[in-house]
Each structure stands twice: as C-alpha cells, then as structure tokens.
C-alpha cells in the first residue's frame with residue numbers, strides 16, 4: 001500500500017512552492033508555522049481552483065471541497081493530529097476535541113439543550129443583566145471621564161461573564177473587576193487558552209518544555225490548575241438549575257472529569273467567538289457611518305412598533321429577531337472577519353477532493369473562511385466591500401449555504417451556539433449603538449490569530465453619549 005501511495009502521482013495538485021530534495025517542505029513549514037492564516041491567504045489565490053498543496057497541508061477556499069470535507073465525506077475528516085493533541089491538556093475529551101462516539105453523545109445532549117425555549121430565555125436574562133448592570137454603566141462612565149477604552153478587552157470580559165453565568169450560574173464580574181476570585185479565573189483562563197494555541201509555534205517542542213516544567217509550559221500548568229480547580233468546584237456543587245452544567249449533570253453516565261471538560265469547551269466557545277465578531281463589527285462601523293445609521297433607524301422603528309420606546313428598557317428577544325438589517329450587518333462583518341478564519345481537518349484515508357486535489361492519509365485539509373470572503377468567484381466583484389444588503393431580500397435576512405459561508409462551520413459539526421451568539425451580539429450591538437457613539441482612536445485593524453481572530457493591539461475607542469437625532 002505504501003509503495004502504491006508513493007508511486008501514485010499528485011498531478012492534479014496545485015503546489016505553489018518548490019519542494020526541496022530530502023527535506024521536502026520543512027523549510028516552508030518552519031518559516032510559516034506561526035503565520036498560518038497569512039500564509040493560507042497568500043497561497044490560496046494563486047491556485048485556479050482556490051486549493052494549494054504544501055504537504056502535509058492542503059489549503060482550500062473552494063466551496064465544493066469544503067462541503068466534501070465537512071459534510072459529504074465527514075467520516076474521513078475527523079479532528080486530530082498534532083493540532084488537537086496540543087490542545088488535549090486543556091480541552092480534554094470535551095466536544096471540541098473529541099470524535100466518534102464520545103463526540104456524538106455530547107453533541108446529542110447539547111443539541112437538545114441548546115434548542116429548548118428555557119435556555120433561550122436564560123441566555124437573554126444573562127445578557128440583559130450583564131449589559132444593564134456592567135457594560136452600559138462602564139461605557140457611560142467613560143463618556144464623563146473621556147478615558148480611552150480597549151473595546152476588545154471589554155467585550156472579552158463581557159463574554160466571559162456571560163458564559164460563566166450560562167455554564168455554571170456563576171458571575172466572575174471580570175468586567176467591573178469587583179471579584180478578586182473572578183479576575184483570577186479570567187486571567188488564568190485567558191493565559192491557558194493563549195499558551196495552548198501557540199504551542200505549535202515554538203521551535204522548541206512544547207512537550208520538552210512541559211516535561212521540564214519551564215517557560216510558557218510552567219505558566220500553562222499554573223493557569224490550568226486554577227481553571228480546573230474552579231471548574232471542578234462547580235462540578236461538585238452542581239444542583240438542579242438552568243445552567244448548562246446542571247443540564248449535562250442530569251446524565252448519570254457523565255463522569256466529573258467529563259463534566260469538567262464539557263464545561264471548559266463551552267467556555268472557550270462562548271468566550272472567544274462573539275467578542276471577536278463584535279470587535280471587528282464596531283471597527284467596520286467606525287468608518288461606515290451609513291451602516292450605523294441604518295441600524296439605528298431599524299431599532300427606532302422596532303421600538304415604535306412594539307411600544308418599547310423607552311430606551312431604558314432592554315430589548316425583548318422578539319424585538320431582536322425583527323432586526324434583520326442588524327443581523328445582515330453582523331453577518332457581513334463576520335464574512336470579511338470570521339472569528340474562526342481557518343480550520344483544519346485530518347484525512348483518515350487517501351482521498352480526492354471535488355476539484356481533483358489529492359489528499360494523502362495523515363494530511364490536513366485547512367479550509368479558510370477568510371479567503372472565501374475575498375473570492376470574487378464566490379461573492380462577486382464587490383467581495384471586498386461591506387454590504388449588509390447582500391443578505392437581504394425585501395428587507396428580510398436570507399441565510400446562505402454554510403459551504404460558501406462556513407463561518408459557523410457546517411454539516412454534522414455545525415456550531416451549536418449560532419442562535420445564542422446572534423442573540424448576544426445583536427443585544428450588545430443594539431444597546432451600545434443606541435446610547436453611544438464610538439470613536440476609534442487608532443484604526444489598526446490588523447488580524448491576529450489566537451483561539452479566534454483577534455485585533456492586534458486591541459480596539460482603543462473614545463465614547464460619547466449619542467445625541468438623539470431624527471434619523
């Protein structure tokens with residue numbers, strides 16, 4: 001079999017870089033190991049089918065290939081290899097890092113829980129409470145002091161507080177910083193995720209640093225101990241409530257260790273994604289006032305229609321659902337700046353992608369939502385323009401194929417928190433825009449890949465009360 005594989009040609013593969021004798025692609029891989037997103041964005045457009053091979057990586061932004069990998073030939077492309085194993089310490093056997101039966105069982109319970117009406121109203125209550133009692137007062141204070149705030153940092157803290165409430169019914173108050181224990185939890189979680197994501201970037205193998213307990217691996221051990229201690233405490237004290245942990249704990253087959261892993265996975269999902277999306281959204285709006293004005297017009301007309309025109313009142317879930325233009329603007333901003341811009345899948349067996357690219361067993365297919373957004377063949381000549389209108393027909397939001405827009409992934413492992421994420425993002429975007437004008441102080445806007453796509457150096461903003469106008 002090995003002989004056959006060696007001799008079968010890769011004629012169909014587009015290989016933009018020269019392979020060196022004996023050492024193959026190693027120099028390319030070493031040079032680009034910590035800039036995978038930029039590298040993929042450079043290589044993909046060179047190929048006529050938007051698929052470039054630098055073994056063991058196949059980078060693609062071809063919708064047919066994406067559909068093949070994440071849906072049609074799903075069983076051949078699990079999560080795995082050195083990327084998932086480098087995260088196993090932190091994610092354990094939670095939904096993000098598992099495959100097969102272990103994944104299927106968690107997926108089944110989680111899909112059921114995420115679709116109940118009670119979880120939606122629980123989420124809405126949390127967002128309302130955190131926004132009204134922490135986020136809005138904090139922004140209001142900054143209007144009087146004139147202080148420049150890092151909006152990315154605020155949104156990350158807001159999301160952390162939200163997801164802890166959702167997962168355990170515990171509020172770490174990382175946004176207002178009034179709980180020492182909560183802040184310690186926030187920083188430990190932040191550190192542990194950051195280190196684990198960057199493990200594969202170092203020239204010294206992380207396993208050696210871990211064995212010697214030095215450098216970033218020592219920091220990881222310390223941070224992980226804090227996170228695990230906190231989460232284990234919640235797991236042990238679980239009692240019947242609305243939070244996710246209590247819901248998962250109802251299944252007697254879930255061990256304490258698995259419940260801990262499940263909770264940590266949900267925390268990562270909820271903590272890193274929506275702040276990334278909202279940071280880019282506010283950054284995009286800062287140079288496109290016509291989009292902000294259209295959102296404000298929509299909010300105003302919904303408030304008038306539902307007689308909820310007192311802007312001290314928070315939005316109801318039905319009102320958020322009616323915000324089609326805001327939904328479209330968020331989708332458009334995530335199209336160009338997807339929180340998860342590049343995802344790997346490992347090939348179990350040799351395969352051929354729909355565009356003819358050969359994939360060998362043990363290779364990674366990396367699909368890039370970021371490059372797909374920048375493809376004229378997918379989104380048209382105006383692909384680089386921010387146009388919420390491309391999502392609307394007669395003012396009503398129209399979803400598109402997840403294989404053309406895999407921002408929330410697609411197929412059997414499609415994101416479970418999509419609806420929850422939109423509720424949270426629309427609530428935050430609407431209540432902030434309604435009250436405040438944000439002036440971006442430094443328009444850097446440089447992507448930096450961590451667990452999600454962050455903005456390098458944060459998003460410094462100056463905040464002013466919005467002067468009510470008749471739009």
Ligand code: HEM
Pocket residue numbers: 095096107110266269270273274277338339340343406407408409412413414415416417418420421
């Ligand atoms: C803008 C916000 C979000 C985006 C763009 C997003 C995107 C994604 C993507 C791309 C995946 C696939 C990851 C992979 O296979 O490696 C995923 C999976 C997942 N997401 Fe989200 N997500 C968002 C918010 C959330 C939230 C708020 C939650 C829940 C708290 C959540 C829960 C999950 C879960 C549980 C999975 C794993 C599904 C599985 O493997 O079966 N997501 N999401």
